Amino acid sequence: MNSVNDRTRDIGPFVPGPDDDMLICRCEEITKGEIRQAVHDGMWTLTEIRRYLRTGMGLCQGQTCSKLVKGIVARELGVSPAELEPATSRVPMRPIEMRVFANEADSNKEGE
């Protein structure tokens, strides 16, 4: 995206909502209120939200909550969800045991 984003733009005050206790990221147990508050603390991209709160960093790696988080952040910023870049998806595709992952090469054959 790389467009100029002035973090001093006024997005209005944080207004508590009746559903702020709702869990949005179930793996890491992050609520809607925490996500909304993080936006007011300056976390204006989904990558920043994720790094600040751990949304989407749990076992499902955001497959469940990323769309919901995007909608909440977009509304708080007063922009369309389409304007927000998703956070990066990262390898491996599924959690994989160290002993299995390590088999990419056989260290015994490398003369160690």
Next chain:
Amino acid sequence: MKTSAEVVIVGGGIIGCATAYYLAKRGVDVIVLEGSDHIGNGGSSRNGGGVRQSGRDVRELPLVMYGIKNLWPTLSEELEVDCEYHQDGNLRLGKNDKHKAILTKLANNAKGVGLDVRMIDGDEVRQINPYLSREVTCASWCPTDGHANPLTTTLGFYKMARRLGVTFISGEPVKELRVIRGKIRKVITPNNVYEGENVLVAAGLDSREILTTVGIDIPMTNSLLECLVTEAQPHMFDQMLGTAEADFYGHQTKHGSFVFGGSSGLERYNKDNGMVSNSAMTAPCICRGIMKYFPDLADAKIVRTWAGWMDASQDGVPALGTVDEIPGLFVACAFNGHGFGIAPAVGDQLAELIVTGKTKVDLGDLHYDRYKAKI
């Protein structure tokens, strides 16, 4: 949009954010320009979280020791975020005589500048950390080292600096600096021209190209490092870990996951040169390294991996402080993959330098003008 300030900081990583915060605390008006879309998107968010003194070059030890003594202990309260700082020591592990020689030399150098670090044998290592395999025969032990969460710490500095009135603008990659009447003045991006009485360049690897536009060249190059994180595990230990040969380094986080960093050794010849991307062989290589030291972790599942550039300077320590040729210009780059733990001290001392012209910790050994031809 605000385009002029007393200080313009180029780079919204932890160095830029921390310096902005400590400047704002001293009442200085600051703009921070971040080239990417995200604050702290380079090494600040990609490192292994070490807050470490042992294993460092003696030239940067006084600065990191100052930060660990004066800034880290209260950082979470100060930034109103959980930095997850643990001061439970650092074990730098060895398996043979060659490792022991490397570690002993590092430990002796550090002792020379007053750091409490000593060599211990395999049995003492396993008293401190019972999960380590019998292969470990020695280690250096520094009880005042530790680790923290780079993500919340970096964004915590950002949050507080912003709250104190610092203007942060992301998506503003600086392309050129310009000197006006013998002093630094303009900071130019593809979109805007900013002006500052003082300019700090803290843009990691990109600092080199930016500084070249005013004739300053800091000899550094890129080197890729990768990290992996496991799913949450029961609590095992709180030390920061490394190895003599830097096979891997890491710790168990508050969340329970283990974060380990490392490399395959082939990074310099990566075919994706220029891209921050994982190599298929690196994470498995790190896993093989870890399992030799921690057999119990073999069943831990890796959930995510990532890569980051480090800005590797010719002599392994950062370029920090004033630039003689250009009044008003300051640099803070080339942290060589261990800029996180030292960052609060760098921010605090740079802010002091910019405001008062002096620092509590002598930065002389880190001045950029040490780079000279060998003969």
